[in-house]
Amino acid sequence: MSSVLTREFYNKSSLAVARKIIGKKLVRKLSDDAILAGIIVEAEAYAGRRDPASHAYRGMTARNEVMFGEPGHAYVYFTYGAHYCLNFVTRHFKTEEASAILIRAVEPSTGIEIMAEHRKTNLATNLASGPGKLCQAFGIDRSLNGVDITHPESPIRVEDTSEIYSVSKSERIGISVAKDRKWRFFASNNPHVSKLPRPLRQG
């Protein structure tokens, strides 16, 4: 019984979707035999013209084109000369209002051995605890940019779960503008998130 999240799930503001996707299951189909999966434990919201930290802030370009399209598609970009980042497109209101959520961390559950090969480490909390790590572990690159993640057989999709997660929020990570907005959501007290907020660090 497939429980793939439908387009309706993504057809909301990036803030709402980023919060609701915590605890859902990310599924990556490499082939009929190789399935990777894990629970999404961290995500950030990005908006369009009203969010200076968003790639869509200055309008549509060749890179961010997917952000301006239909919700429920993957937006994958390359950064820092080495890393890919996985995003899901959420609701947009006008041509110039794009939005998406950045998937920042996953708690691995299926295909852990393959992820360990991709990442060249066996430490579970270092397999997908960051946007770049996650893409390396799950074999995600720009060839997946634009794919429809609501199709039950899509190479990337998200399945519903009945798990209830406590969600914390903080400032977004790695940006230089709009740092005051607390648009990062993560599973409370979960060791697979990329970074704990300052007050909670040091045990």
Added chain:
DNA sequence: CACTAGATTTTCT
């Protein structure tokens, strides 16, 4: 544990 520097290349100014 906390902090810093360097890698490396796409993208946009």
Added chain:
DNA sequence: GAAAATCTAGTGG
């Protein structure tokens, strides 16, 4: 030509 929604290895306490 500069900056980037990052990661790792290295240093110091």
